[in-house]
Amino acid sequence: MLDIRGLSKRFGYGKGEVTALHEVSFSIAEGEFFTLLGPSGCGKTTLLRLIAGFIGPSGGSLVLDGKDIAAMPPNQRPVNTVFQSYALFPHMTVGQNVAFALEAQGRPKSEIDPAVEKMLTLVQLLHLKNRKSSELSGGQQQRVALARALVAKPRILLLDEPLSALDMKLRKDMQIELKRLQRETGLTFIFVTHDQEEALTMSDRIAVMSGGRVQQIATPRELYDRPANRFVAGFIGESNFLSGKATGGVVEVAGGRIALPDATDGAVTLMIRPEHVVLSANAPDALQLEATIAQLVFFGTDTHVHLTLSDGEKLVARVQNALHGGLSLNEGDRITISLPDKALRVVKDEEIAA
Amino acid sequence: MSKRSFDVTRLPGTAVIAMTCFVILYIPMAILVGYSFNAGKVIGNWEGASVKWYGAALQNQAFLNAALNSLILATTASVISTLFATMAALATTRTEKFRGEGAIHIILNQPLMVPEIVLAIALVIIVGQIKQMTGYTGLGFLIAAHTTFCIPFAYLPIRARLEGMDLSLETAAADLYASRFYTFRRVTLPLLAPGILSGFMLAFVVSLDDLIISDFLKSPGQDTLPTYLMGELKRNLTSEIYAISSLLLLLSVLIVAGSWVATRKKD
Ligand SMILES: Nc1ncnc2c1ncn2[C@@H]1O[C@H](COP(=O)(O)OP(=O)(O)O)[C@@H](O)[C@H]1O
Ligand SMILES: [Mg+2]
Numbered sequence: 165m166l167d168i169r170g171l172s173k174r175f176g177y178g179k180g181e182v183t184a185l186h187e188v189s190f191s192i193a194e195g196e197f198f199t200l201l202g203p204s205g206c207g208k209t210t211l212l213r214l215i216a217g218f219i220g221p222s223g224g225s226l227v228l229d230g231k232d233i234a235a236m237p238p239n240q241r242p243v244n245t246v247f248q249s250y251a252l253f254p255h256m257t258v259g260q261n262v263a264f265a266l267e268a269q270g271r272p273k274s275e276i277d278p279a280v281e282k283m284l285t286l287v288q289l290l291h292l293k294n295r296k297s298s299e300l301s302g303g304q305q306q307r308v309a310l311a312r313a314l315v316a317k318p319r320i321l322l323l324d325e326p327l328s329a330l331d332m333k334l335r336k337d338m339q340i341e342l343k344r345l346q347r348e349t350g351l352t353f354i355f356v357t358h359d360q361e362e363a364l365t366m367s368d369r370i371a372v373m374s375g376g377r378v379q380q381i382a383t384p385r386e387l388y389d390r391p392a393n394r395f396v397a398g399f400i401g402e403s404n405f406l407s408g409k410a411t412g413g414v415v416e417v418a419g420g421r422i423a424l425p426d427a428t429d430g431a432v433t434l435m436i437r438p439e440h441v442v443l444s445a446n447a448p449d450a451l452q453l454e455a456t457i458a459q460l461v462f463f464g465t466d467t468h469v470h471l472t473l474s475d476g477e478k479l480v481a482r483v484q485n486a487l488h489g490g491l492s493l494n495e496g497d498r499i500t501i502s503l504p505d506k507a508l509r510v511v512k513d514e515e516i517a518a
Numbered sequence: 519m520s521k522r523s524f525d526v527t528r529l530p531g532t533a534v535i536a537m538t539c540f541v542i543l544y545i546p547m548a549i550l551v552g553y554s555f556n557a558g559k560v561i562g563n564w565e566g567a568s569v570k571w572y573g574a575a576l577q578n579q580a581f582l583n584a585a586l587n588s589l590i591l592a593t594t595a596s597v598i599s600t601l602f603a604t605m606a607a608l609a610t611t612r613t614e615k616f617r618g619e620g621a622i623h624i625i626l627n628q629p630l631m632v633p634e635i636v637l638a639i640a641l642v643i644i645v646g647q648i649k650q651m652t653g654y655t656g657l658g659f660l661i662a663a664h665t666t667f668c669i670p671f672a673y674l675p676i677r678a679r680l681e682g683m684d685l686s687l688e689t690a691a692a693d694l695y696a697s698r699f700y701t702f703r704r705v706t707l708p709l710l711a712p713g714i715l716s717g718f719m720l721a722f723v724v725s726l727d728d729l730i731i732s733d734f735l736k737s738p739g740q741d742t743l744p745t746y747l748m749g750e751l752k753r754n755l756t757s758e759i760y761a762i763s764s765l766l767l768l769l770s771v772l773i774v775a776g777s778w779v780a781t782r783k784k785d
Contacts, residue, residue, distance in 0.1 A: 239694075247690060249686060264691070
């Protein structure tokens with residue numbers, strides 16, 4: 165329903181020119197919870213502002229339901245935004261804030277009043293309808309901002325790091341609430357965050373961005389299991405990277421050898437998640453390596469085992485803590501570890517760049 | 519100990535100095551108001567309490583004419599200058615930076631820098647010629663001059679208010695289907711209102727108080743409150759002047775108080 169084709173954005177002129185977005189292309193389907201994920205400054209807000217129409221693109225097109233909306237002013241686009249700072253109108257009550265979109269559209273009062281009540285009920289704030297918006301807590305303001313953006317039934321709801329100002333506990337609650345709202349309304353959400361955990365738990369699909377480019381678009385599972393490059397692997401979850409040398413589909417790493425058909429000849433980087441590292445020699449089809457335990461870090465549910473390989477490279481393994489007894493490992497132990505070939509990924513070193 | 523930052527109000531003697539300043543500032547005004555209730559005619563010679571000089575002032579046609587002129591002048595000049603100032607403030611904060619924006623800023627605030635007497639002398643030459651050519655001697659010249667020097671006083675609080683305003687509010691309004699005009703009416707203007715009001719009040723008081731330019735530009739027989747008081751002060755010093763001055767003081771106090779209440783309520 166939304167097709168973004170070769171969209172780019174430059175700010176400034178001459179020497180001060182900054183390219184915030186480099187020819188980004190992807191499509192978003194009806195009813196999808198789509199997340200833009202990336203570190204600060206990677207162009208997430210810029211992309212969102214382009215979709216909302218607050219800024220115009222330097223190139224490319226933006227097609228919504230078959231119509232190019234790139235030149236349409238924001239007040240005509242059927243797209244609404246939940247701002248990072250909420251941007252509630254401080255001189256209006258909660259009810260007036262929520263009614264604003266419908267009033268601006270010139271809808272009759274008989275239609276506005278029930279719609280506002282319905283939205284406020286949905287976000288559980290009906291009892292605060294006549295409160296000034298400046299007299300609310302952060303979480304309440306957040307929900308007013310949501311109700312205000314949803315009331316006119318936009319085709320797409322844009323959310324720019326909406327939870328970043330909330331504390332941990334509230335944040336978790338709002339994640340669940342947002343997901344519920346999206347399911348109940350069946351709306352398409354484009355959600356911006358720099359928090360990979362938030363992205364993984366909430367999204368149908370995630371676009372990982374870096375330096376104004378999309379590095380990979382995939383479901384959370386795919387992103388985690390098959391990161392397209394080292395940047396994605398490092399940004400999503402925790403990863404170990406090992407450098408090795410491939411010849412004819414066999415990779416040599418830190419004194420061990422394993423057959424990996426994906427590997428092209430030459431220097432390669434292998435990635436493995438800490439929870440996939442096996443702390444024994446007896447796993448089938450695995451790369452076996454000698455390692456020294458440098459440190460054990462207790463994390464409650466699991467323990468992180470910091471290992472040093474024979475060539476000095478470092479590796480972290482994660483083992484779940486069993487109900488009875490501790491780990492039979494000690495710092496300084498020399499052990500053989502196994503890295504199953506199914507868990508090893510050959511990742512491209514370079515991210516997508518100019 | 520919690521934080522112990524440097525606080526000037528805690529220095530020894532601060533209270534004494536502050537009180538002294540207040541006394542020096544307000545004692546003369548208190549004396550003025552006090553003597554306006556003097557029954558005697560001669561200034562400074564107390565002969566018992568009376569409101570008769572207020573009565574006399576209210577029957578004094580010259581004073582009433584001057585007061586009326588002052589009110590018309592201050593109202594018109596402050597309304598027009600507030601309108602100009604609002605538009606100028608919107609133009610310098612709400613549009614993308616444009617060439618000459620700095621120059622506009624300087625031009626707008628120029629009347630604050632130029633000595634008033636210089637402006638008065640410059641104006642009196644031009645205005646004199648226009649008066650001769652057209653034969654028009656009404657309040658128009660004073661209104662035009664007052665509007666000019668009131669603009670920066672109206673502009674500064676309005677601009678300050680605009681600059682302190684969250685730009686994302688207007689973006690949010692546009693996002694929520696509001697046209698530019700609807701955004702201005704429902705979001706920008708209500709949030710700007712306290713600034714506009716203080717700008718207007720400030721301009722009003724500045725116009726009401728102006729002596730030099732008014733004195734230079736007024737036509738024969740024309741008076742504003744300050745020029746009338748100045749003339750009276752030179753000719754006959756009676757307690758009536760104290761009564762009139764007290765009335766002027768009361769008006770200023772009312773305006774300042776009104777502005778304070780209005781802006782406080784809005785926030
Ligand atoms: N109005 C602007 N003028 C100049 N540069 C900008 C502007 N907005 C964003 N940028 C630049 O574009 C890049 C992307 O910014 P942004 O989209 O805000 O990143 P994110 O939201 O991912 O943190 C940054 O380098 C930022 O400095
Ligand atoms: Mg951002």
